[in-house]
Amino acid sequence: MKTLFTGAKILTMKDGEGVFDGELLVDGERISYVGRGAPRENIDKTIDCRGNLLMPGFKNAHTHSAMSFARSLADDLALHDWLFERIFPLEGKLRPDDQYHLNKVSILEYLTSGMTACFDMYYNPDEMARAAQEMGFRTVLLGTVTKDRESVEEMKASYRRINGRCPLVSYRLGYHAEYTCTEGILRALSEASHELKCPVFTHISETASEVEGCKRRHGGLSPAEYMESLGLLDYGGGGFHCVHFSDKDIGIFKKHAASAITCPGSNSKLSSGIAPLTKFVDAGLNLGMGTDGPASDNGLDMFYEMRLACVLQKLLRKDPSAFDAWTSLKAATVGSAKAMGLTDCLYLEAGQKADLIMIDLMKPNMQPINNIAKNVVYAGAKDDVKMTMIDGIIRYMDGTFHVGEDIKGIYREAQGITDRLKAA
């Protein structure tokens, strides 16, 4: 199947390449041409972009997709009340099959926001693998060991079972957080990481009290120092949130080529703080971006996260030139993809996977046009996503999903599950 996009404005997301008028050819699941004029042989389908923008899809580098049951269930509460009194009791009642349906709602939402992949941290990875595979959504699953739930042995089994089974779905190793694991678990995880030569990811330095607690428990080591000391950064990997990262923590992540993944919406809504993103970028860290789950940051919208990331840094640094639009756009696309190991999904370039989106520039928030990349970050909204293509297949276009599912049926299932969880 060859799909030719004509009449496009193209933003490849490669450094130094601005927006240009051109064509893009998709052959099977990969891009085979990007430039001024594509070869015309054996084209199956031609899409006239009518001057709209093609760019790589956003990659949501941190989420908990199945938590859609908790959207707007417990907002505006103190963190402890939110987690222990509202979220955990319901989460404990989730069945694996529930997660399958709840994941689907989040996948639909990702598509509407121009996301072509997610890094999903949750239990029962097979349920997300199943939903992702059926709906054609690229997903990197992340094991989540804690002292109460998934074990390292289970994660190793998942790693071997899931990787390689479907080209859209892969599996990585992770731990929930330092404060929910024993040192024994983390040593076993480090061994697994070395055995499988696989990077490890975790929630890290999300709150000030987490960092204090870690130092108290581990001889003054910060969560990043502790992670390094256990060999958990030996294959790169990285951390989610990184709000309370010291310069030393940044240095450790840099040394191990680990990625920092920021979730500005969640961190601000839960008043965890503002991560020092400009320092990450200045230090040369790879920076990714995520929405976190719908329980804490209700709408999973990369436009919101990109814009918020910029303005929070400007507030933090008291400098309106801090963290410009391009830096945010890069984090939400290339940086996230690198963190997730999706090295085939970085740019619009021949040979890369056809994970791309079309942004409607004929919307009032995009007009008149002075700078398209800045428009996407500072004026963009889900409303502007005209098309989301994953692995060469259009999964969302002009407000319609193409995921082989009855959308209202997905909503009905999710509502039924949510009502049941709340009722008991």
Added chain:
Amino acid sequence: MKTLFTGAKILTMKDGEGVFDGELLVDGERISYVGRGAPRENIDKTIDCRGNLLMPGFKNAHTHSAMSFARSLADDLALHDWLFERIFPLEGKLRPDDQYHLNKVSILEYLTSGMTACFDMYYNPDEMARAAQEMGFRTVLLGTVTKDRESVEEMKASYRRINGRCPLVSYRLGYHAEYTCTEGILRALSEASHELKCPVFTHISETASEVEGCKRRHGGLSPAEYMESLGLLDYGGGGFHCVHFSDKDIGIFKKHAASAITCPGSNSKLSSGIAPLTKFVDAGLNLGMGTDGPASDNGLDMFYEMRLACVLQKLLRKDPSAFDAWTSLKAATVGSAKAMGLTDCLYLEAGQKADLIMIDLMKPNMQPINNIAKNVVYAGAKDDVKMTMIDGIIRYMDGTFHVGEDIKGIYREAQGITDRLKAA
């Protein structure tokens, strides 16, 4: 013309009234019924809401609509460079007729974000009046006296000429800011306000240096104290931004029943700071919300502003329970309407103007449903706006504008003007 909405979920925005299933009847430009079952006589048109939400439209209580030419033109710059080197030189070249076309782009954008009115602060008010009237968009114009541009006499003439001419358009008195006016101008403005019995509005305490400068120039008085001392708050009115408001400033605004209008997107993007909104609310101030203009806060999107207002307060107060979703929703609807003098556009209630929107709840970011009001604020996006009705007329529905204009023609005009301004 009678339009009946059936099968709706209804959020009236009256305190203490939650969302209920019901019907709403629009008769001419007003709502004539809200409740469980509307009278069926002489209905011209019935719209089945299919379970979607009807609520009052958002009112954008601070904007500069004609500045769409500067969208994404000069971001990520220090404030002084932005204003003096990039914005002012182009603004100086604007012709009145340019503004007419540039305003139209912003009106389209308001409609997509579910805004049914704006409080527009700019020069040449007749140009915005003309665009608003032609496109059916409710607009409160705000005169903007400075020592270099509009005079108090011109504003008085505009006040008399514009008010009462078209039911959708009204005119109020304003000054750009303390630091761009002489005391003589402000005394004349105060006289005009007393003569016309009209409230006065201004940019106020947007930056720390503005407050310091005012104190230096005016015997230690803050901008709010100075405003009061000149009798400029004698008819209520209010201020935009109010970022660096002291407790005393809050007390002054409260005493005069003046409104504080917050623009969190602009204040953070320009790193001006975070206004102490929780203090305003605790003190009983009327709080409105605005986007500011597209030159400083590129996308004019009330969903972004509402969500941002909440999370910034949570960060500022280090308390995730601070400034809940309802407070934000109220500011963006009722609070803004009160500030703008639109007392007929507060609620969904018989007798009020039919300025209302339909929010599509069958979107993945709205599913499953736990709390609709929190969904609108924390998960909502322009994408969810299914319909925008102003004065009983549908101006936007399912992505299509009904404003009696060729939309691409509007974009073409705006682009031509923008290119001309930049070229010279």
